[in-house]
Each structure stands twice: as C-alpha cells, then as structure tokens.
Amino acid sequence: MPEALWQALEYLKQGGWTMIPLIGFSLLMWMFILERWWSFRRLESSDIKITRAVKAMDEGSYKGVREGLRARLVRDFLERRAGEPDVDRRVLQECTLALRHSLKDRLAAIAVLASVAPLLGLLGTVLGMIETFDVISVFGTGNARAMAGGISVALVTTQSGLIIAIPGLFISGALARRARRLENRLDEVAVILDRHIKLGGPAPSAEVEAT
Secondary structure, X not given: OOHHHHHHHHHHHHOXXXXXXXXXXXXXXXXXXXXXXXXXXXXXXXXXXHHHHHHHHHHOOOOOOOOOHHHHHHHHHHHHOOOOHHHHHHHHHHHHHHHXXXXXXXXXXXXXXXXXXXXXXXXHHHHHHHHHHHHHHHHHHHOHHHHHHHHHHHHHHHHHHHHHHHHHHHHHHHHHHHHHHHHHXXXXXXXXXXXXXXXXXXXXXXXXXOO
C-alpha cells in the first residue's frame, strides 16, 4: 500500500470516531454537488432558443427538442396540454413551478451538510479535550505522550470539519446563484409562452410526437 495512503489512514485514525460521520457527510455532500453541477450543465448547454420553443408549441410536437431547460418546459407542457387556452395557461404554470422546484433539489442539503461539518469537528474537539483532561487527572501533566492522543483528536477533527465546510459553502453559494439564473431563464420563456397561449396560438396536433 502506498505510503501516502498509510499516512492518510493514520491521520483519520487520530481523529477518532467522529471522523466516520465527517467522512460520510463529505462524500454525500460532494455526491450532491456533482449531481447538481451535471444537471445544471445539461440544462444550460443543451437548451433551445425561445423561438424554437414557441415553434414546438405551435406544432404540438417536441420532436428534435433537446434536454435544456426551455426544452423540458415545452416537453412537459405538450404532454399535458388540453387545447383550451385557460386550461393550458394553468398547465404551463404548473409545469413552470415543478421545474423551479427541481432546480432547487439538493441545494439546501448541500448547504446543511457543509454547515454541519464544522459542528462535528467541534464535537471532536470537545471529546479530545475531555480525553486530555482525563489523562491529566490520572497521570498529571508530566506524561506528554498520553495527552497527545486527546490533543490529536481535538485538532484533527476541527481541521477536517473546516476542510469539508469551506469549499462546500462556497460551492453551495455558486450553485444557488446558478439556479437563480436558470430560474430567470425559465420565467422569461414561461411569460412568452403564456402570452402566446393567451393570444391564441395554433391548436395542438392530434398526437404529440415523442423524441
């Protein structure tokens, strides 16, 4: 086993049992971050223009529509479209609201996991100090080696909590800003499509074509 891996395992061992939830929270947080990043990337890079979205509504078909944000709104709307302007406007609102909620998926969880990490580190600090004081009560202050274990727990868990929290909080903020930009894009196309329905765009075709 490479020496670097042994050193990493020894470092984790020094942090005590609080390193287990810290590692679990870190893995879960980064899993959510990667999922959100990939999802937002697809919604942005594979999107269609507003004119293409209006054309797809007029044709009553989402054939050739890709995986972008506007494309998803058009596809969801066409799958539920009734052909009555008043009903269709409500359907469009519901589809828009559902997509807005989907943009916020896991963002709160990422922020919570990043915020909890330093608290777990603080818990490890408290446990390490308790262990140190227990050693002092038995051996006094003359046994530095015995006290080192508790001090290691205190320092390693605090450091690990901060290492997890700092990038997590920054990335959480960046993802939240990206979600707001996508929400603005969604609202923009929803207003245009709603106006198009209100003004009486062409009726939907008899059968909506699948991609």
